[in-house]
Amino acid sequence: MDRTTLRARAWLTGIAALCGAWLIHQGAAVETAAPQPSGAEAFTAGAQPRPGTGAARPLRPSVPVRIRIPGIGVDAPMTGLGLGPDGSLDAPPAGDRNLTGWYEDGTPPGARGTAVVAGHVDDAQGPSVFYSLGSLKKGAEVEIDRRDGRTAVFSVDAVEVYENDAFPDKRVYGPTPDASLRLITCGGGYTRETGYQGNVVAFAHLTGVR
Template sequence: MGDQTTENKGVPVLLRVAMAATAVGALLVYNSVDASPVQTQQATPPPAVTAVATAPAAPAEPAAPAEEPEPSPALPRSAPTRLKIPQIAVNAPFTDLTLDASGMLNAPAPDNKNLVGWYAAGTSPGERGSAVVAGHVDTRTGPAVFLLLRMLLPGNKVEVTRADGTVAVFSVDSVQTFPKDAFPDAKVYGGTGRAELRLITCGGTYDKKRKDYLDNVVVFAHLESWHKA
C-alpha cells in the first residue's frame, strides 16, 4: 500500500473474497463426487480338483492400519494485537479495518507509518482460512511498515500475537507480485483447508499520473505452530 490516496485503488480487491471462495469451494466438492454406477463381475467357478488334501495355508498377516494424515493446525478466533517479522525488522500493532460506503476496504491511517490492519469481519490470523493483513509500503512522509515485505523468503517466520494470549507462528511459503489490474482474487483470497496468512502491500512502479503503485506484493504463509505470549 502507498499513501491513503492510493489505497482505495490498490486494495479494493481485499473484499471480493467470501462469496467467490464459497462458490469455488462448492464447485470443487461437487465435481469431486464420482456419480458413475458401480460395476460388478460374476466370479468364475473353479475347476473340479481330484488332488489329495494338503495342509491348510497359514493365516494371512493382518493388514497394517492406514496412517491417518496429521490434521493441519488451527486456532479459535481471536483478534490480532501485534505483528512481528524479525527478518525485516517489523514490530507493529494492529488496527481493525472496515469498509467504506462503496464497499471498499479502508486502509490503515496514513499518519502512522508503523501500523498494520486486518479486516475485522474476516478470518483472524490462526483461524482456518485465509487471514488478510494490509500495511503501507510508504506514506507522504517516508517509508512505512511493509517497505521490505518483498524481501521475505520461503521459511521466514511471521509472528502474530493475539488477544487470547497466544502467538501464532506462520512460515512463509512464497512472495509474489501481481499487477493491480489483473489481481488473482481466487488465488489470494480463495478458500483453504488450513490456517493461512496473506500479507499485502503496494509494489512495482509508482505511476505519478495515477498517484498509485501498479502492483501488489503478496506474502503467502501458513500456520506452523503457536505458543503462549
C-alpha cells in the same frame, strides 16, 4: 455472488486505495520503489498456494493485536479494518507509519481459513511498515500476538507481485482448509507521478503456537 467473492472484491478495492489514489494525492517521499520480490521467492510455475510442511492445527478465532516479521524488521500493532460506505476496505490510518490492519469481518490470523493483513508501503515522509515486504524470503517467520495470549507463528511459502489489472482474487483470497495468512502492500510498476501499479503478496501458513 458468494461471500468469498464479495470479500475478495472489497479487499481488492481497498488495497487499491492503499496503492493508488492516496499515494497519487500525497506523493511518496522515496526516490525509488520499494523492494520487489524476485522470481526465486514465487511459487513454482503452475503451483497453487497450499500449506507447506509442518502445518499446525488451526486455533480458535481471537483478535490479533501485534505482528512481528524479524526478517524485515517489522514490529507493529494491528487494528481492525471494516468496509467503507462504497463497499471498499478501509485502509489503515495514514498518520501512523508503523501500523497494520486486518479485515475484522474475515478470518482472524491463526484461525481456519485465509486471514489478510495489509499495511502501507510508504508515505510522504518515507518508508512505512510494509516497505520491505517484497524482500521477504521463503521460510521467513511471521509472528502474530493474539488477544487470547497466544502467538500464532507462520512460515512464508512464497512472495509474489501482481499488477492491478491482473490481480488473482481467488489465488490470494480463496478459502483454505488450514490456517493461512496473506500479507499485502503496494508494489509492481512505480513512478512518482502515478505511485504503485500493483501489489506485493506474501503467502504463509500456520506452523506453530506459543
